[in-house]
Amino acid sequence: MIELLEGARILIASVFVLFLPGFSLSFALFPKKDEIDWIERIALSFGLSIAIIPLLVFYSNFLFGIKINLITIASIVILTIFAGYFAYFKRKNQAFRSALPQKITKKHLDKQNIYSKANYGG
Amino acid sequence: MKTIFRRSFFYLILIYSLLILGVSMDILWKYSFKLDIFAIIIAVLGIFALGREKELKFSEKLITVLFLSGLIFAIFLRTLPYIDNSVPLGYDPGIYKYVFEKFQSSLPGIPEQSLDKWIVSGFPSGLAVLTDIFYLLGLSSDQIIIPIYILIASFTIFPIYLVSKKYFGKEAGVFSALLFSFSLTQLNVFWYFYYKNIIAMSFMLFALYFMDNKKFLIPTIIFAAATGFFHQPTFLILAAVWMAFTLVNFRNMELLKNGILGIACTGILLLIIYSQRLSELVIQPMESVFGSVVTPGTIGAGTFYNLFTYQYVSLVYLPLALLGFFFLIKTRDFNPVFLWFLINGIIVVFKLLFYNRLIINLDIAGILLAGCGLAYGILYSQNLSKNIKMGVIIIILLTGAISVLKLSSDMRPLISEMQLESVKKIQNFTENNSLVMATTSSYSPWVIGYSNRTTIAPGLFDYDKWSKDDWIKFWSAGSAAEINPLMDVYDKPLYVFIGKHPSSSIINPQKFSDACFIKAFEDDGGILYKYDC
Numbered sequence: 001m002i003e004l005l006e007g008a009r010i011l012i013a014s015v016f017v018l019f020l021p022g023f024s025l026s027f028a029l030f031p032k033k034d035e036i037d038w039i040e041r042i043a044l045s046f047g048l049s050i051a052i053i054p055l056l057v058f059y060s061n062f063l064f065g066i067k068i069n070l071i072t073i074a075s076i077v078i079l080t081i082f083a084g085y086f087a088y089f090k091r092k093n094q095a096f097r098s099a100l101p102q103k104i105t106k107k108h109l110d111k112q113n114i115y116s117k118a119n120y121g122g
Numbered sequence: 123m124k125t126i127f128r129r130s131f132f133y134l135i136l137i138y139s140l141l142i143l144g145v146s147m148d149i150l151w152k153y154s155f156k157l158d159i160f161a162i163i164i165a166v167l168g169i170f171a172l173g174r175e176k177e178l179k180f181s182e183k184l185i186t187v188l189f190l191s192g193l194i195f196a197i198f199l200r201t202l203p204y205i206d207n208s209v210p211l212g213y214d215p216g217i218y219k220y221v222f223e224k225f226q227s228s229l230p231g232i233p234e235q236s237l238d239k240w241i242v243s244g245f246p247s248g249l250a251v252l253t254d255i256f257y258l259l260g261l262s263s264d265q266i267i268i269p270i271y272i273l274i275a276s277f278t279i280f281p282i283y284l285v286s287k288k289y290f291g292k293e294a295g296v297f298s299a300l301l302f303s304f305s306l307t308q309l310n311v312f313w314y315f316y317y318k319n320i321i322a323m324s325f326m327l328f329a330l331y332f333m334d335n336k337k338f339l340i341p342t343i344i345f346a347a348a349t350g351f352f353h354q355p356t357f358l359i360l361a362a363v364w365m366a367f368t369l370v371n372f373r374n375m376e377l378l379k380n381g382i383l384g385i386a387c388t389g390i391l392l393l394i395i396y397s398q399r400l401s402e403l404v405i406q407p408m409e410s411v412f413g414s415v416v417t418p419g420t421i422g423a424g425t426f427y428n429l430f431t432y433q434y435v436s437l438v439y440l441p442l443a444l445l446g447f448f449f450l451i452k453t454r455d456f457n458p459v460f461l462w463f464l465i466n467g468i469i470v471v472f473k474l475l476f477y478n479r480l481i482i483n484l485d486i487a488g489i490l491l492a493g494c495g496l497a498y499g500i501l502y503s504q505n506l507s508k509n510i511k512m513g514v515i516i517i518i519l520l521t522g523a524i525s526v527l528k529l530s531s532d533m534r535p536l537i538s539e540m541q542l543e544s545v546k547k548i549q550n551f552t553e554n555n556s557l558v559m560a561t562t563s564s565y566s567p568w569v570i571g572y573s574n575r576t577t578i579a580p581g582l583f584d585y586d587k588w589s590k591d592d593w594i595k596f597w598s599a600g601s602a603a604e605i606n607p608l609m610d611v612y613d614k615p616l617y618v619f620i621g622k623h624p625s626s627s628i629i630n631p632q633k634f635s636d637a638c639f640i641k642a643f644e645d646d647g648g649i650l651y652k653y654d655c
Contacts, residue, residue: 006260009260010259010260010261013259013260014256014259017255017259029338029341037182037185038186039185039186039189039280039283039284040283040284040287042280043280043281043283043284044284044328046277046280047280047281047324047325047328047345048328048341048344050252050321050324050348051325051328051344051345051348052344052348053255054248054251054252054255054348054351055344055347055348055351055391057251057254057255058232058247058248058251058351058395059394061231061232062232062234062394062395063394067230067231068229068230068231068232068251068254068258069229069230069258070258070259072230073255073258
C-alpha cells in the first residue's frame with residue numbers, strides 16, 4: 001500500500017514538473033485548439049517542460065545562488081505555468097482585437113443600421 | 123517512358139521489401155545481393171512516381187491508431203530486454219550512475235567546482251540537473267537508469283512525428299513515427315545507453331520544428347540552448363543546420379534576422395552555462411573540430427558502428443530516405459530536415475568528425491525523409507490502386523517490425539546479474555577510503571558506478587597512473603614481484619577486482635596466489651583481492 005502511494009506521489013509530481021509547464025506554454029504558442037493536434041500538444045508539453053525547467057533551475061542556481069530543492073522547483077514550475085497562461089490570454093485578447101474592425105464609430109454603426117434597414121425595406 | 127519507370131519502381135520496391143523480409147527472417151544473407159546499390163536504383167526510379175497531390179489522406183482516427191501503435195511498439199521493444207534481466211544495457215550505465223549520484227550528493231548546489239576532470243571535459247551538466255529534479259521528486263538512480271530511460275528513449279517518437287508532419291504532412295509524420303519505432307539503429311542507440319544523445323536529439327527536433335517560423339524565435343532559442351546543455355556534438359549539427367538554413371534564406375530578411383539573432387542568443391546562453399568549463403568544453407573541442415575540418419579524421423570516429431554497417435542496418439528505409447531527399451531537391455524545398463540530412467551526410471561520408479557517432483543523428487534525419495518518401499513516393503503516387511499502395515506500405519512496415527523485434531529479443535547486457543552483484547558487494551569488504559582497481563575496461567564503468575569506491579581503470583577516469591605498457595605488464599605478469607613497483611604507485615588500502623567476465627581472461631591469475639594478494643571475497647561473479655605488500 002505504501003509503495004502504491006509512493007508510486008502515485010511520484011507520478012503526480014512528475015506530471016506537475018514534466019508536463020504542466022509545457023502544457024501551459026504550448027497554449028501560449030498555439031492558442032487555438034485546432035492549430036495543432038493532440039499528439040503535437042502532448043509532445044510540446046513534455047518537450048517544453050523537460051527543456052525549460054532544468055535550464056531555469058541551472059540559471060537560478062548559477063546566476064542567483066538559489067538552492068536546488070523541492071520548493072525552488074515547485075516555485076519555478078508554478079511561475080512557468082502562470083507565465084504560459086498569461087501569454088495565452090494576452091495572445092487570445094490580441095487575436096480577438098485584431099479580428100474586430102480597426103475603428104468602430106457611431107457613424108460606422110449607424111451606416112450599417114441604415115443598410116440593414118434598406119435591405120429589409122424598412 | 124515515365125510510366126515504365128514508375129511501374130518499375132513499384133515492382134522493384136516490392137521485390138526489394140520481400141528480399142529484406144527474407145534477410146530479417148534469416149532466410150537470405152544480407153550480403154548476397156548488392157542491396158545498398160539496389161536501394162539507390164529504387165530511389166532514382168521513384169522520382170518518376172512522386173505525386174504532389176495528397177490523393178489518399180488518412181483519417182484522424184487512423185493517424186491516432188498508427189501513432190499509438192508506434193509508441194507502444196517502441197516502448198515494448200525497449201522493455202523486452204528487461205523482462206528477465208535487471209542489469210542495465212550497454213557500457214555506460216555505471217558512469218551515468220556515478221555522475222548522477224555525484225550531483226545528487228551536492229544538492230542543494232551544482233558541484234561545478236568539485237567535479238572529476240573526466241566529468242568536466244566530457245559530461246555537460248544538463249542531464250545531471252534533470253536527474254537532480256527526478257531525484258528530488260523521489261526517483262532513485264536505478265529508476266532513472268532503467269524505466270525513465272525507456273520512456274525518454276521511446277518518447278523521441280513525439281518530436282519525430284511533429285517535425286515530419288510539419289514539413290511533409292500528417293501521413294508522412296505518422297510514417298516517420300512508425301519507421302522510428304522500427305529503426306535498428308535507434309534500438310542500438312538505446313542499447314549503447316546514449317542517454318544525453320537521445321534527449322538532445324529530441325530537443326534538436328523541437329528546435330527544427332520552430333526554426334522556420336519568425337514567430338517562434340524564443341522556443342527555437344530555448345530548445346537550441348537545451349540541446350547544447352545536454353550534448354555538444356548534437357548541438358554542433360543543430361548549429362550547422364541553423365546557419366545553413368539562415369544562409370539559404372538570405373533573401374528573406376525576417377528569417378535572416380531571426381537566424382543571426384537566434385544563434386547569437388543561444389551562444390550567449392551556452393557561454394553562461396559553460397563559463398566554468400570554457401577550456402574543457404568549448405575551446406578545446408572547437409580547436410579539435412576546426413583541426414578535423416582541415417585534416418579529416420583527426421578528431422576520431424566516436425563509438426558507434428561505421429557507415430558500411432549502417433547501410434545494411436537501415437536497408438528497410440534507405441531507398442525511401444533517398445527518395446524523400448530527391449523529392450525535396452525536385453521541389454526545391456530546402457527545409458531544415460533537408461539541410462540536416464545533407465550536412466550530417468557530408469560529415470559521415472567524408473569522415474570529418476565523430477563520423478561514426480553522428481550516424482545516430484543521420485539516421486533520424488533519414489527516418490524523417492523516409493516518411494516523406496513513403497508518403498509522396500507511394501501513398502500520394504498517381505495511377506495506382508489504393509489496395510496496391512497500402513499493400514506495399516504494409517510489407518515495408520512489416521519488414522521493419524520483424525527485423526527490429528528480432529534484435530530486441532537478442533539484446534543482452536554486457537555483464538550478468540551475478541557479476542553486477544559481485545561489484546555491488548565490493549563496498550561491504552573495503553574501507554571507505556580504499557582504491558579499487560577495475561582490471562579490464564569491461565568492468566570500469568560498473569565498478570565506478572556500483573562500488574561507491576574510488577576506481578582505478580585502464581585509460582579511464584582521473585586515478586589511473588599507469589601507461590598502456592604498464593597495464594599490459596600487469597595483465598601478463600605471473601608473480602607479484604614483477605608488478606610490485608607498479609602497485610606501489612598507488613596509495614593504500616588498494617584492492618584489485620577480477621570479474622568472471624570473458625574479458626578477464628587476459629589477466630594471468632598466477633600472481634594472485636602470492637602472499638601480497640589477500641582474497642577479500644570470491645563469489646560466482648568475481649574475486650576481490652587486497653594488495654598488501
